Amino acid sequence: MPELPDQYKPAEVEKKIYSFWEEKRLFHAEVDSSREPFVIVIPPPNVTGSLHMGHALNNVLQDIIIRYKRMKGLNACWIPGTDHAGIATQNVVEKELMAEGLTRQQLGREKFLERVWAWKEKYGNRIIDQLKALGASADWERQRFTMDEGCSRAVRTFFVKLYQDGLIYRGDYMINWCPRCHTALSDIEVEHHPRPEAALWRVRYPLKDQEGYIVVATTRPETMLGDTAVAVNPKDPRYRQLVGRMAILPLLNRELPIIEDEYVDPQFGTGALKITPAHDPHDFEVAVRHGLPLVNIFTESAVTNENAGPYQGLERSEARRRVVADLERLGLVEGQEKYSHSVGQCYRCDTMVEPRISRQWFLRMKPLAGPAVEAVREGRIEFIPSPWAKVYFDWMQNIRDWCISRQIWWGHRIPAWYCRRCGQEIVTVDDPQVCPGCSSEELHQEDDVLDTWFSSALWPFSTLGWPDDTEDLRYFYPTDVLVTGHDIIFFWVARMIMAGLYGVGDVPFHQVFINPLVSDIQGQKMSKSRGNVIDPLDVIGKCGTDALRFTISFLTTPGRDVLLGEERIEGMRNFANKIWNASRFILMNVGDGKDLTFSVRDFDLALHDRWILSQLSQTARKVEEELARYNFSQASKALYDFFWGRFCDWYIEMSKRDLYRGEKKDSDKARSILLYVQDRFLRLLHPFMPFITEEIWQLLPHDGESIMVASYPSYEESLIDEEADRQMEALMEVVTEVRRLRSEHNINPAQKLRIVLVPANGELKEIWAQSSGYIMDLARVEEMRLEESVEHPGQYLKGVAAGAELYVEASGLIDLSSEKERLRRQMGRLDQEIKRSQEKLANQNYLSRAPEGVVARERTKLQEFQEVRDRLQRQIENRESLEEL
Known part of the structure; x- marks a missing residue:
């Protein structure tokens, strides 16, 4: 039989083995009605991505499941693929253009998209190659891309179906706008971050035709340039006499009506609220109720426009600085105080989001959410761990309509056309040639593309050939388990459930396993700024793929x-x-x-x-x-x-x-x-x-x-064999106890020992007698006797094994005085460590500042120190008893 080399060298084994698997097509699954299918769809990584530890964990767990099910005899199919990542990919290519001194507008849409496709072909499979290095046994013959021909057709068909059912509409609404990416963002694409250093300004708005002011409080004084009213609560007696009068907008001298609205919180600031309906979603709703005009003061890049008057052409922070300086010069700033609040930022580029009124496409979510909630309540879909189901329910029950249009070029272009002659809106799967209303050929397709998450919501069935009634779809759908992170329960999981029930009429999967997050050993999130990032590819190079995989699985609870x-x-x-x-x-x-x-x-x-x-x-x-x-x-x-x-x-x-x-x-x-x-x-x-x-x-x-x-x-x-389990434990306890006594008393490992066992019963005596040779080999014993008792126990080191007495002959094995001195030195060092640890844990400043995991490890360390000290104390006492012989 061939022998294994002296050392295991993962780098030499892994490529060879993976090539063997691929050559044999062992990852591939075909429809086989004689076998039960088991299907997983990969959470498609972005084509811009490279393997990080979160990817590694997620995909290792999926691979463990799929390999296990394959070996259990199921027709295991793991469908891989990548996501086109609209905003992220467009940003990458635009940065390349900037380095060349170009913009996408200069190239034009068609040429720009050619550049993006070329980039995708060159770099888009990088993460797939990295997943292969991780050992992923996905069916690469089924690899899909969210903008391939089949997925694109599915997206168009799904959009048209929603539109025809009245679930997609178009209108002017307040949306989240990224001034950097120049696109709308859905609510869950906005990340809210605290701004403890923010300020709250109190600004005087003069009253028209009378002396005095009404004082408003604001965190964004620059947006006052777009104010169209001042609002107070109808139950606030302080301002009752001012309702119906006019205030004058400082700096621009615009007349503002003072109105009543229950939205105003009398406890916030001064109880008087400036209404800026084009730049605040709540103010927008107030404006709709009261018929107020909308004044937009920002361009798409969040630079002030002509409506800002003398402040036109300023970036937001500069506009704020200039506005506040002019208000202070006019004596209209009554005060300023620190005010901590959250600010929305783009999840892709971290730019501060700007509320903006825009004509967008929306999807009505409540009709889709109801069946999706019931599917989980009825147990057709199970969340693991189960508490994540509550997070899902909370979001679904408070769901809002989804803004699905994005003002970028890379993505699924919305299948809607406008007739330039008669203005008819045409929504269809296939490109129309003429207007059905007036037969004009002058048609223009909608410029916007769909939110990336719209196409990924169809992933479990678009990858199987939907909207066609394919053999794959009938056999492999629904899939079995989805393995994903909690951060995309809203972005992806919930939307897949809604899409599957609506588009196919069944749930997309039966279980959702929410995999844990990866933190560093201190429990802190991995980040480049902290310098605690572990690159899985580096680790694979050092330790091998299997070591990384087993570590991940070993730690995943x-x-x-x-x-x-x-x-x-x-x-x-x-x-x-x-x-x-x-x-x-x-x-x-x-x-x-x-x-x-x-x-x-x-x-x-x-x-x-x-x-x-x-x-x-x-x-x-x-x-x-x-x-x-x-x-x-x-x-x-x-x-x-x-x-x-x-x-x-x-x-x-x-x-x-x-x-x-x-x-x-x-x-x-x-x-x-x-x-x-x-x-x-x-x-x-x-x-x-x-x-x-x-x-x-x-x-x-x-x-x-x-x-x-x-x-x-x-x-x-x-x-x-429970009897064998029990008896073997008794045998192992003897060997372990001899080894413990040898170690604690610093006896040379090569020294053969003589031991005496005093069994507690006949069964133990028989076990040890039959297995004496094995015990002697394992414990390095040259003589082993089974006795009823030991006449002079002081001549032996005593232990206990399996409830019986065990003695190791001590004569000539131990230098008692030097051993006691060595043990006392160890105790002295331990006492110093124990004192240091106790002082640290008594320090309230340390307890309040150190991470919880660090404090817990310090407490564990102290306990271990104390246990070792107790053991050393017993060893000293044991040696003192031997000296008394």
């Missing part, structure tokens, strides 16, 4: 952030090396394995044999139970603990006695069980660590061309 540090990934690299080295040992000892067939009936199984088979079956059961709950952490931990803590540390070590000192039947038994356990463990582990498991499995005797299509080991009840 539903509902908890993943705290990731490079040292944890390095720890899992050690686990990969352990698997490799254990496999090398097995392969070197089993030969070609052709003479080995394992069956429980073939051999007289010893205690450790029955135990490892029982543990293997229990591990298989545990892994499947935890994967069903998407508790990747517990599934991974079960695999890790079994392989390292049971198979390697105990069974492999015990098997050496059978291999090298036993009879042929003992050697054959050990070789067979080693192969049996290794094969099944590799298959259990494969979804988590696909590369190393494939590389090793190919060298084992096996059926089939790849481990990824081998059957997943199931729980075998017949192998569960």
Whole structure:
């Protein structure tokens, strides 16, 4: 049988293995009515993106699920693709043009779009290649793009259907406008950030035809140039005599009516509110109720226009500075105070959003939201963890109409045309040639494109051929589970549910697993400014893909952030090396394995044999139970603990006695069980660590061309042996206790020991007697006696194992005086650490400023220090008792 190299070198294995999988088309799924499908659609990454740790976590979890289901015999299909990312991609290409001294307007729409498509063809698959490096077993033959021909047709068809059903309309409304991206944004595309340094100005507005002022409070004095009224609350007695009169707008001398409206909060500021309907959504609603004019003072770039009078041509901050200076010069600023409030910013470029009245396309959401809410309430869609369902309900029940038009060029152009002759609006899937009203050929298509999220809402079915009634759609839809982050429950998840129910008549998926966020080891969000970003591609280069994947799965518990540090990934690299080295040992000892067939009936199984088979079956059961709950952490931990803590540390070590000192039947038994356990463990582990498991499995005797299509080991009840589990624990406790005594008393590891066991009952005596050779090998013991009692216990180091007494002969092994001095020095150093930690935890300033995770780790550290100190104290007392002999 071929041998594994001395060292595992992931870089040499991973490309070779991935190419093998692709050449064999092992990721591809076809319609097969004889098999049950299992489908996942990838949350399509932006074509502008590159792999970050959030992508890595999300896609590793999806790959674990899809590989597991594939091995379970389901027709597993993971549909990949990318999103055209309208605003982000257009920004990238416009920056390239700027470097050339060009603008998109200079190029024109057609030439600009040619540049974007060229950029997409050159760079758009970068993240796909990176996902492949991550081991993603997606069906790349089904790869889609949100602007490919099929998706584009689906978008047009869906839009027309909504329009014809009266759910899409066009009108002038207050929208969120990004002055940098020059486009409308939906409410959830606006991120609100606190501005604790903001100010609240109190400005005097003179009254017309009488002495005095009405004082208004505002956080944006520059927008007063667009005021068309002053409003007070009808229940506020302070201003009752002024209602119906006129105020004079300072600086521009515009007459403003003083009106009553219940929207005004008498407790805010002065209780008098300037109404700027073209620049505030609430003021817009007040203006609609009172028939007030709308005065827009900003251009699309948030520069003041001709309506700003002498302040025309100023950027917002400069306009504010000039307006405030002139008001102060005229003595119209009554006061200014600090006022903390939130300011909306564009989610793409962080520019402060400007409320703006604009003619836009809107989608009525309430008729679509009702069925989507019921689908989750009725259990047709399950959120995991379940608390995220409440977040979904809260948003859906307060949903507002969605502004779906964007004033950019890259995206799905809205399928609406306007007749230049008669003005008719034509909405159709296919490009019209003539106006149906007047037969004119003078048609102009709507310039706006659809919000990127509009096309991605159709992703679960547009990727399967909708609107055609395709075989793929009938077989693979609905999909099974969506794995995504909580930050796009509103952007994407809810919209997919609404779209699926409306467009196809069924939910798009049955489960939504909200994957956790990735933070650094301190619990802080990863960011370049903090310098705590971990690049998954760098980590893969250092530690290998499998180490990164297993770290992610090991740390992923539903509902908890993943705290990731490079040292944890390095720890899992050690686990990969352990698997490799254990496999090398097995392969070197089993030969070609052709003479080995394992069956429980073939051999007289010893205690450790029955135990490892029982543990293997229990591990298989545990892994499947935890994967069903998407508790990747517990599934991974079960695999890790079994392989390292049971198979390697105990069974492999015990098997050496059978291999090298036993009879042929003992050697054959050990070789067979080693192969049996290794094969099944590799298959259990494969979804988590696909590369190393494939590389090793190919060298084992096996059926089939790849481990990824081998059957997943199931729980075998017949192998569960509770008696063997219990008895083996008793054996391991003896070995562990001897090792503990050796370590605590600083006895040379090479020193062979003499021990005495005083079993508490006949069963223990029999177990230890039958397994004495294994105990002696593992604990490095040259003599082991089973006695009823020990006559002179002072001559021994005493321990307890499995409820029985254990004695290690101490004569000549320990220099008591030097050992006590060494232990006291250790205690002295520990006392200093304990004092330092106690002082830190007593410092209120530290407790209030340090992150919660840091404080928790400090408390854990203190507890560990105290436990070690207590153990050292016991060791000193033990040595003092020996001196008394």
